Amino acid sequence: MELSVGGEYGIVIDAVGAEQFAWLRERAYAGWVLIMDEETERYCLPRIERYLGSTPLVKIVVPAGERHKHLDTCKFIWEEMFRGGVGRRWCCLNLGGGVIGDMGGFAAGTFKRGIDFVQIPTTLLSQVDASVGGKLGIDFYEVKNSIGLFANPQAVWVDAGFLGTLPEREIRSGYAEIIKHALIADEQQWSELRDIKDIRGLDWPAVIERSVDIKRQVVLKDPFERGIRKALNFGHTIGHAVESYFLHREDRLLHGEAIAIGMITESWLSHETGDLSAAALDDIRDYCLRVYGHQHVPEASFPVLLDLMRQDKKNDTEAINFTFLEKPGEAVVNKTATADMITRSLAYYNSLGS
Amino acid sequence: MELSVGGEYGIVIDAVGAEQFAWLRERAYAGWVLIMDEETERYCLPRIERYLGSTPLVKIVVPAGERHKHLDTCKFIWEEMFRGGVGRRWCCLNLGGGVIGDMGGFAAGTFKRGIDFVQIPTTLLSQVDASVGGKLGIDFYEVKNSIGLFANPQAVWVDAGFLGTLPEREIRSGYAEIIKHALIADEQQWSELRDIKDIRGLDWPAVIERSVDIKRQVVLKDPFERGIRKALNFGHTIGHAVESYFLHREDRLLHGEAIAIGMITESWLSHETGDLSAAALDDIRDYCLRVYGHQHVPEASFPVLLDLMRQDKKNDTEAINFTFLEKPGEAVVNKTATADMITRSLAYYNSLGS
Structure with missing residues (x-):
């Protein structure tokens, strides 16, 4: 192919x-x-x-x-x-x-x-x-x-x-991008992925092809990331900050594990400040927790995380940029969230750990 | 403009x-x-x-x-x-x-x-x-x-x-590229430049504009130097080697001074192995000597110069690539010359010093 x-x-x-x-x-x-x-x-x-x-x-x-x-x-x-x-x-x-x-x-x-x-x-x-x-x-x-x-x-x-x-943990980490691609552009694939109990049984060539095709179509439309390509940043504004924060700790997270936290928190923001339904948020939250488990993010880290988000090369101003979901399969770029709302999204994520 | x-x-x-x-x-x-x-x-x-x-x-x-x-x-x-x-x-x-x-x-x-x-x-x-x-x-x-x-x-x-x-010597050095642009693509400008006894009196904005326009047109046709853009290398195969050789000496040459030597020797090659007429060679030789004087190139350096030409990033094979002149205003790319002919062109150049 x-x-x-x-x-x-x-x-x-x-x-x-x-x-x-x-x-x-x-x-x-x-x-x-x-x-x-x-x-x-x-x-x-x-x-x-x-x-x-x-x-x-x-x-x-x-x-x-x-x-x-x-x-x-x-x-x-x-x-x-x-x-x-x-x-x-x-x-x-x-x-x-x-x-x-x-x-x-x-x-x-x-x-x-x-x-x-x-x-x-x-x-x-x-x-x-x-x-x-x-x-x-x-x-x-x-x-x-x-x-x-x-x-x-x-x-x-x-x-x-x-x-x-590859070790299984590496594969699971990469799988987060597949989830992300489905969430921003392919509702059908998202609903199929949700039914998968164990990713070890996946038909990888087929799953990869579909996921690559999503990214390919987005990149073709906007090669230099001036607009719609930013959709690919879904989960990555908070996810990248979490990844950087854990980088210097013993219990460091793989990229996809951090992005899973980013997808949950940014879905929460998409619901609280945008159009994402409560049901869709719950689905995303449940699926990400099922695949990636839960990792407590220390409250003391929140200001550090906010600083890291501000330094991201996509942010030229004080406001922190996000890509939100309108619904599974549809992303909207150039959204912003306040420090307060971001903090609350992280608190929401922490509340999910039992 | x-x-x-x-x-x-x-x-x-x-x-x-x-x-x-x-x-x-x-x-x-x-x-x-x-x-x-x-x-x-x-x-x-x-x-x-x-x-x-x-x-x-x-x-x-x-x-x-x-x-x-x-x-x-x-x-x-x-x-x-x-x-x-x-x-x-x-x-x-x-x-x-x-x-x-x-x-x-x-x-x-x-x-x-x-x-x-x-x-x-x-x-x-x-x-x-x-x-x-x-x-x-x-x-x-x-x-x-x-x-x-x-x-x-x-x-x-x-x-x-x-x-x-700028010091006058720097200006004269840059002027070599103007001569080169005229020689490869603008016979009319070449014949005008030849009449100029003292470059200090030139109408620089006009001369620069015309020269930039030549380069612009060549680059537009071949932005990644796969063909015709190599015309711009006229004078530079031998000229670059001479420049590198003199770089570590007391009497180092400025870029254009070395390119002047390159234009004379490569015009000689264009005449000996190609179509450039004896009269055109004489014109180019006389004009370059008038503007740049003569700089003896030690015979002991010839093997070093040949090695430097072979290392040039434009040469992937043993043969040394050149751009020759067919006549003033017309260049032809992808020509080659043997080590023997190159050596003879340098001997010719040396013979011009009195």
């Missing part, structure tokens, strides 16, 4: 194999750069190694984890590319999760003013989220993705087979 | 003043970042300072010179932008020569995935060359402009009044 993005590149949702590499070979690059982290080198490279053949190859392995998504690692990648003799007519293959896709894409997009690259996302989160939309970058000045650019890959190869290399 | 580039941005060739800043103010940016080097802060800022008004402003001053056009300086710019609270809705004004335009543009083009920027080139070289074409970047791994991207500014303000802040 192939989805096309603006006619510019295709997202292939299929096992990565001979077909994709034949397509790549046809493009006659002078060589390939393969960027991985220590984890994906060990667990994911074996799935594609046999297809690499005799094309000149420069392998670059970086340490795993978001904390390495910074300028020094990027500099190391650029240096390795120079040391390996990489030229303008090479193609970069980014094999890994969001960190590798974002940073490897940024390194490729700026090397000699930009060489081609192909994304091979290996986590559920990167398959349904980072693989579409052309956002590339690194963390800088302790701000996530604060140095980067928009550039499209030549292709994205989404292979659900890589999910077998 | 305003030239439009792909309908996307305008190049205003006029004194920078109230009109340009009124246009900028209309765009209602949250603030402006002003990037300068120590020289342009001293000599060029006074020309525009009175127009800055009360818009929130972050001034960033970096050391002057190509040797500071690297990642550490860029990092400093990004950090200053964060410290100054620069957001996505800010605009960056790059006040300076090619280094400031390239590096400031790159910093802006990657800050929070890209903020708007305006180029205010203050040297003749940057006014007729770097101001058009969207090439941005820094030097890395000892390779010029090896990390960067293509991105267009919101506007380019070309003010010949800044030339008064």
